Amino acid sequence: MACCLRLRPPLYQHFNLVSINSKKRIEVPELSIRNCAANPENAHKLVLEVRERLEKEHNYLPVGKYGRDDEEMILWFLKDRKFSSGEAVSKLTKAIRWHHEFGVSELSEESVKHVAETGKSYVHDYLDVYDRPVLIVEASKHFPEEHERREDEKLCVFLIEKALRKLPDGKEEILGIFDLRGFGMQNADIKFLTFLFDVFYYYYPRRLGEVLFVEAPFVFKPVWQLAKPLLKSYASLVRFCSVKTVMEEYFTADTIPSTFKE
The missing domain is CATH 3.40.525.10 (CRAL-TRIO lipid binding domain)
Incomplete structure (x- = not known):
């Protein structure tokens, strides 16, 4: 039976073990969950944020289809990375470079x-x-x-x-x-x-x-x-x-x- 795909491990917080007798207060970090998929405006802002970061930090990357300004691709990778712009930038950088070096846009019926x-x-x-x-x-x-x-x-x-x-x-x-x-x-x-x-x-x-x-x-x-x-x-x-x-x-x-x- 087919199972559901997980593209990344669950997002667990890492805590130090504290003795049950310890009188110190245990600080539990607050988790902020942004449901950007339910808010198109926020999603669009994140797309622009990632696009700007790619342009600023990786301006050597090509533009156009599967390029650093491809907003459809950026949105897809944001969804994949649970709308974490930092993780999306990291994965996008590798993907954009690969598409360019592999010559994906140049593939055709004749070439294969x-x-x-x-x-x-x-x-x-x-x-x-x-x-x-x-x-x-x-x-x-x-x-x-x-x-x-x-x-x-x-x-x-x-x-x-x-x-x-x-x-x-x-x-x-x-x-x-x-x-x-x-x-x-x-x-x-x-x-x-x-x-x-x-x-x-x-x-x-x-x-x-x-x-x-x-x-x-x-x-x-x-x-x-x-x-x-x-x-x-x-x-x-x-x-x-x-x-x-x-x-x-x-x-x-x-x-x-x-x-x-x-």
């Missing part, structure tokens, strides 16, 4: 065409029943040595961007499906799997709603045992299931991916 033609990964034409875009990976078609790792990574990011563009209004997450039928050790690629989850964690936080591992064979078990600790909290998003589950719980008869049709 060679790898995409293998059919090992693609965005499904239809949304699932929860109105989430669907990114499908057919693991048996992935051979780590067949292409340069960078090419596989480019296809991965291009498809994430493509899936996000299919998000309906009011929806924020996508569904990932790994079709593991026919999977063998020649298809195992722990480095790429951790790259995929790291990309979601650091650069597309809270965009991955759930991951289905479909019909995982016994040979996949040791791969998962090695990969699970590397995925950190994202491992809790994974659900092992059957083709029947995919058909009955995630799609209608008209929207089921052709690879799962009986």
Whole structure:
């Protein structure tokens, strides 16, 4: 069963242990909780605050889409960091730099065409029943040595961007499906799997709603045992299931991916 994702540990205050016989007064720090999500005005002020800090402290960062002045991106990272402007700035700095260095804005159908033609990964034409875009990976078609790792990574990011563009209004997450039928050790690629989850964690936080591992064979078990600790909290998003589950719980008869049709 899929579990809820935690992108950060609970926010605990750190207290020193005090003897029960101590006569000293225990100072308990006050907690100030700002529900900025319920107050658009406050949220907008924080967006401007973060934008100004990025411009002042990191003016070397690019502007534009996924740049230091991208207010939509800033708001998303503020939500991810519970509206802590300091934490948002820290995570945004890394994300903006990565988007620029990776060349995300330069990715296109043509630039990933060679790898995409293998059919090992693609965005499904239809949304699932929860109105989430669907990114499908057919693991048996992935051979780590067949292409340069960078090419596989480019296809991965291009498809994430493509899936996000299919998000309906009011929806924020996508569904990932790994079709593991026919999977063998020649298809195992722990480095790429951790790259995929790291990309979601650091650069597309809270965009991955759930991951289905479909019909995982016994040979996949040791791969998962090695990969699970590397995925950190994202491992809790994974659900092992059957083709029947995919058909009955995630799609209608008209929207089921052709690879799962009986």
